[in-house]
Amino acid sequence: MRRWLPAVLALVLVAVLVFLGYQAYTAYQGLQARVAALEAQVQGQGEALKALSERVARLEEEVFRTPAEPLSPPPAPEVPAPPAWPYVVGVLVLLLLLYLFLRLLRAPEKPKEAPEKAEEKSPSQAASPEGVEEARMLDEGAPPPPPEEPRKG
Numbered sequence: 001m002r003r004w005l006p007a008v009l010a011l012v013l014v015a016v017l018v019f020l021g022y023q024a025y026t027a028y029q030g031l032q033a034r035v036a037a038l039e040a041q042v043q044g045q046g047e048a049l050k051a052l053s054e055r056v057a058r059l060e061e062e063v064f065r066t067p068a069e070p071l072s073p074p075p076a077p078e079v080p081a082p083p084a085w086p087y088v089v090g091v092l093v094l095l096l097l098l099y100l101f102l103r104l105l106r107a108p109e110k111p112k113e114a115p116e117k118a119e120e121k122s123p124s125q126a127a128s129p130e131g132v133e134e135a136r137m138l139d140e141g142a143p144p145p146p147p148e149e150p151r152k153g
Contacts, residue, residue, distance in 0.1 A: 108141060
């Protein structure tokens, strides 16, 4: 049996190789058929492209033969003027701030000693009409009257 074993193994190996060779051959034949089909498809598309290019060439000739108006850009749209009211409001606010600032600078400072002087006056003077008028003027921001000097007799 040992004599037959290498021969059988060689025969099996040859059979497997023949089978694999046949499979490769059939795959190759299938690929050849696909390549032939793709070549036919490419040729058909090439012919279609040639026909289309001829048609486009004829159309271009027709287009270039017909007179056409010269191309010009469309007219530019008119840009509307920006609204003026923000500027007017800004100027008015600026004028108001300037007025308030100048008014603050010109306002006389009220003397802080006015309430103390009112307390120093005698009750008879405060009750008199002149004292009431003097107190009112001081409240309104008038400068205090000069102190009365004693008269020399």
